[in-house]
Amino acid sequence: MGIEKVIPTLQDLSLFWPMLSTFGTGQKVTSYNTLITGPKQANETDGPEEMYVILLDNGRTNMLKKPESRQALYCIRCGACLNACPIYKNIGGHAYETTYSGPIGSVITPHLKGMKEYNHLSYASSLCGNCTEVCPVRIDIHELLLINRHEAVKEGDNTMAEKMAWKAWKTVSLHRRLMNLGNGQLKNKMVNRIFTDWTEYRGALNFSQKTFNESWKQQQRMKGKSEATSTK
Ligand code: SF4
Incomplete structure (x- = not known):
């Protein structure tokens, strides 16, 4: 899992869990959830002997270093911004050719996979601000798209x-x-x-x-x- 997925305590799940489903699909809880609490305990007969959680950085700490862009790591991947985006609604997810599509995908992918190769995604926006309006964690998505464009120009990544x-x-x-x-x-x-x-x-x-x-x-x-x- 990506390092930004870590939440402070198990209690915080009572906030994040329903928030994800309510904003993503309008359900109280999504239909696929698994709680894995670790390997088999001494008093248990079933379960794995060991459990490993692999935390992936893959460019996320690069974003963390940038005070203006780090708020994009708040994303809980609910998908509300995708559903609200006029671009996404017309072109669909595959057109982005990335793991994370839609407005938030356009914000984070250039940081995760390279500004030079992916800064064109920051232009896949009408800057209408619908994405920012619906985001449950209040990420300033359309402003971050502008910051990406600015960064690409500053780094000389535009053709x-x-x-x-x-x-x-x-x-x-x-x-x-x-x-x-x-x-x-x-x-x-x-x-x-x-x-x-x-x-x-x-x-x-x-x-x-x-x-x-x-x-x-x-x-x-x-x-x-x-x-x-x-x-x-
Ligand atoms: S940016 Fe906000 S609205 Fe979009 S997927 Fe992440 S949390 Fe949901």
Whole structure:
């Protein structure tokens, strides 16, 4: 078992046990539970001679060292954040190709298996915050996804193509003229040809013929004209 599974005392199980099932499946208790209390005692006739519990670290102490990310280790694996996540609900667990899927899987996997190889999971989120809202142990999941993204950039784990794409996005977003340039067909052609990873699995992006800014200006002009006509 992972080292984060240890709870302080057996008494604390009365809190964690129902919490796991209530938030995971809405049951008072899950249908599979086993309490193993150790090897056979001197006065017992049945049971194993010995019992071993293997505690696995596998990158968990790396997370423990990071004050911002360590709260992810509070996770009791109830699955509530998975059920609430619009991404998980659409793509399912296998698409993550990891042991832990969904929002919390996207938070912890890059720390457990390598930021470089798995930081893309931190982007599998709309950052809607549903996951954080439903989490029984109050892990700030969507903030942790942002922290992962930040960490990946700081460590230089993002690709050159990604860096260039964000740079282009920033430049265009800061310049209204560029935003309004080539609406509709031109934007569709450019984006759908460049982002082939997107179009390989989904329908092509279809930009509107006008930006909101252009539509607003047009509406204001029309409003001005109709007001001028009514005052004549
Ligand atoms: S992060 Fe919270 S909601 Fe998600 S599985 Fe863990 S405890 Fe449950």
